[in-house]
Amino acid sequence: MHHLLILLLLIVSYLPVRAQSISNVTPKPVEFAQTGKEAVVVNGNTTIVYDAFYADQAVYLKGLVKEQVGLDLQLQAASQSKGVKDGTITLVQDEKAITKDEMYTLVAAGKDITIRAKDTRGAVYGIQTLLQLLSLQQVKSVQVPAVSVTDYPRFAYRGMHLDVVRHMFPVSFIKKYIDYLAFHKFNTFHWHLTDDQGWRIQIDSYQKLNSIGSWRKETLIGHFKDQPARYDNTRYGGFYTKEEVREVIRYATVRGIEIIPEIDIPGHSRATIAAYPEFSTKPDTTWNVATTWGMYNRQNNVLAPRPETFKFLRTVFHEVAELFPSKYFHLGGDETSKMWWKADPYSQKFIKDQKLKDEKGLQTYFIEQVASYLAEKNKTVIGWHEILEGELPKSTIVMNWGGEKEAIAAANRKHKVIMSPGKPLYFDHYQSKDPNDSLAIHGYNTVDAVYNFEPVPEALRKQNLDSYIIGAQANVWTEYMGSPAKVEYMIFPRMTALSEVLWTPKEQRNYADFKRRLKTAVIPRYKTWGSNYFRNFEKWTAEK
Numbered sequence: 059m060h061h062l063l064i065l066l067l068l069i070v071s072y073l074p075v076r077a078q079s080i081s082n083v084t085p086k087p088v089e090f091a092q093t094g095k096e097a098v099v100v101n102g103n104t105t106i107v108y109d110a111f112y113a114d115q116a117v118y119l120k121g122l123v124k125e126q127v128g129l130d131l132q133l134q135a136a137s138q139s140k141g142v143k144d145g146t147i148t149l150v151q152d153e154k155a156i157t158k159d160e161m162y163t164l165v166a167a168g169k170d171i172t173i174r175a176k177d178t179r180g181a182v183y184g185i186q187t188l189l190q191l192l193s194l195q196q197v198k199s200v201q202v203p204a205v206s207v208t209d210y211p212r213f214a215y216r217g218m219h220l221d222v223v224r225h226m227f228p229v230s231f232i233k234k235y236i237d238y239l240a241f242h243k244f245n246t247f248h249w250h251l252t253d254d255q256g257w258r259i260q261i262d263s264y265q266k267l268n269s270i271g272s273w274r275k276e277t278l279i280g281h282f283k284d285q286p287a288r289y290d291n292t293r294y295g296g297f298y299t300k301e302e303v304r305e306v307i308r309y310a311t312v313r314g315i316e317i318i319p320e321i322d323i324p325g326h327s328r329a330t331i332a333a334y335p336e337f338s339t340k341p342d343t344t345w346n347v348a349t350t351w352g353m354y355n356r357q358n359n360v361l362a363p364r365p366e367t368f369k370f371l372r373t374v375f376h377e378v379a380e381l382f383p384s385k386y387f388h389l390g391g392d393e394t395s396k397m398w399w400k401a402d403p404y405s406q407k408f409i410k411d412q413k414l415k416d417e418k419g420l421q422t423y424f425i426e427q428v429a430s431y432l433a434e435k436n437k438t439v440i441g442w443h444e445i446l447e448g449e450l451p452k453s454t455i456v457m458n459w460g461g462e463k464e465a466i467a468a469a470n471r472k473h474k475v476i477m478s479p480g481k482p483l484y485f486d487h488y489q490s491k492d493p494n495d496s497l498a499i500h501g502y503n504t505v506d507a508v509y510n511f512e513p514v515p516e517a518l519r520k521q522n523l524d525s526y527i528i529g530a531q532a533n534v535w536t537e538y539m540g541s542p543a544k545v546e547y548m549i550f551p552r553m554t555a556l557s558e559v560l561w562t563p564k565e566q567r568n569y570a571d572f573k574r575r576l577k578t579a580v581i582p583r584y585k586t587w588g589s590n591y592f593r594n595f596e597k598w599t600a601e602k
C-alpha cells in the first residue's frame with residue numbers, strides 16, 4: 059500500500075502540470091468556453107509558428123514563455139513550417155475572421171493553440187490570455203485546457219500615465235511599466251515628461267532645458283502641507299536621452315503600446331523658465347527649478363506670450379514630435395495660473411492687441427499656437443480639460459481630470475473625451491484610511507471604487523453621445539513615489555481593476571468574481587514579477 063502510494067506520486071510528478079483555468083483570465087474575456095476536449099500539451103518540442111507580420115510578437119511570446127515556465131520553444135515562420143510535427147502555437151494574421159481592431163481569437167484543441175488577430179495588439183492580447191492559461195511554476199510540460207476565446211476591448215483608449223518629473227525612474231522600470239500595461243491589455247502609455255520640478259527629455263535645440271531645467275537643487279521632505287517645509291539638501295534630476303526614448307518606443311511597439319508624450323504648457327513651466335527666464339513674465343528674475351510640490355502662488359509656472367517664446371515652442375514641439383511615432387501629442391494646458399499674466403504689462407498689451415477676451419483667452423491662444431505647430435507634424439492634440447476654457451478645433455481630444463460635468467460639456471461640444479477623473483482614477487490618492495499608510499497626496503480611491511467606475515456618464519448615454527467617451531486612464535503623479543516599489547504599491551491592484559473596466563463588457567463585470575481572480579491568479583503573478591502591491595484592499599472599501 060505504502061509503495062503503491064509512492065509509485066502513484068512518482069507517476070503524478072511526471073504528468074504535465076495542469077494549467078490555469080480560462081475562468082481565471084483578467085481582464086475577463088468577452089466570450090470563452092471550455093470546449094471539453096483533451097488538454098493541449100505544451101513542452102520543449104512545441105513550436106511557435108508565426109505569420110511574417112507577427113515575427114516580433116513570436117519572439118516576444120517565446121521570451122515570456124521561457125521566463126514564466128522555463129520552456130525554450132522553437133520558432134518557425136509559417137512560410138517554412140511544413141515539416142513541423144509536434145505541438146504548435148500559431149500566430150495567424152486573419153483579416154477575414156477578425157472583424158474588429160485589437161480583437162483576437164484563441165483556440166486550443168488537439169495539439170495546437172491558434173491565436174488569430176489582424177493587428178499587432180490583437181496578437182499581443184491573445185498572447186497575454188495564453189500566458190494566463192499556463193502555470194506560474196517552471197515545468198517540463200504544461201497542459202493548456204481546450205478552450206475557445208473570442209475577445210476584444212470595450213473602449214479604444216486604455217491608458218496609464220506616469221509622471222517622471224517629480225521623481226524619475228530608470229529605463230528598466232519604464233519597460234517594466236510597459237510590461238504591466240501589456241499584461242493588462244492597456245494600449246497607451248502617457249509619458250508626462252516636463253513640469254515645474256524638471257525637464258526629463260533630451261532637447262538639442264535648447265540645451266539649457268537639460269543642463270539647467272533637468273536639475274533641482276533639492277526636494278521637499280514629507281508632505282506639501284507640513285509646516286515648516288523641510289528639504290533634503292540633495293541635488294536631484296536627469297533626463298532620458300533620445301536613444302533611451304527610442305529604445306523605450308521600440309520596446310512598447312512590440313507590445314502594442316502607443317506612447318503619447320506630454321510637454322505641459324503654458325503652465326507647469328517652471329523648469330523651462332529656470333533655463334530660459336526670458337520666456338517668463340519676469341525675465342529679470344532668477345527662477346529655480348521647483349523644489350516643492352503644489353502650484354499656483356507658491357511658484358511661477360507660466361510662459362509669457364513673446365515672439366521668442368513661440369519660436370521656442372515651435373522648435374521644441376517639432377523636435378519631440380519627430381521622436382515619437384504616435385499621432386497624438388499631449389500639450390498639458392492644466393492649472394495655468396492667470397495671476398502672472400494679469401500682473402504683466404507685456405501680456406496685458408498682447409491680450410489687447412490680439413483682441414483676446416482675457417487671460418483665459420491667452421491660455422487658449424497658446425494652445426492654438428502649439429496645436430498649429432503640431433498640425434505641421436500631423437499630430438492630433440490632447441490636453442487636460444482646462445483647454446476647453448476656450449474654443450478649439452473639434453479634433454482636439456480632452457483628457458478630463460474633473461468629473462462628469464466636464465465630460466458632458468466636452469462631448470456636447472463634440473470633442474472626444476478620455477476620462478481620468480481624480481475620483482477614482484488618480485492613483486496618487488490614498489487607498490486606505492490607515493494613518494500609518496505610506497504617504498500620498500490626499501483623497502481615498504479604493505480598488506472597489508475603481509472597479510465600479512463607469513466611464514460613460516448616464517447623461518451622455520441618454521443623449522446618445524456615449525461614443526464621445528473613447529476610454530479612460532489612471533494618472534500616477536509621483537510627488538510621493540520616490541521608487542519603483544512605491545509606484546507599484548500605488549498602482550496594484552487598482553490598475554488591474556481599471557483594466558477590466560476598460561476591456562470587459564459592462565454587463566459582465568462582477569466585483570466578487572474579479573476579487574476571486576485577483577487573489578487566485580493575478581496577485582500570484584505580481585509575486586512572480588517581484589512587484590510590490592497594496593495588500594489590504596479587502597479591508598478598505600468605498601463604503602468605509
Ligand code: ACM
Pocket residue numbers: 392393442459
Ligand atoms: C492635473 O491633475 N493637473 C492634470
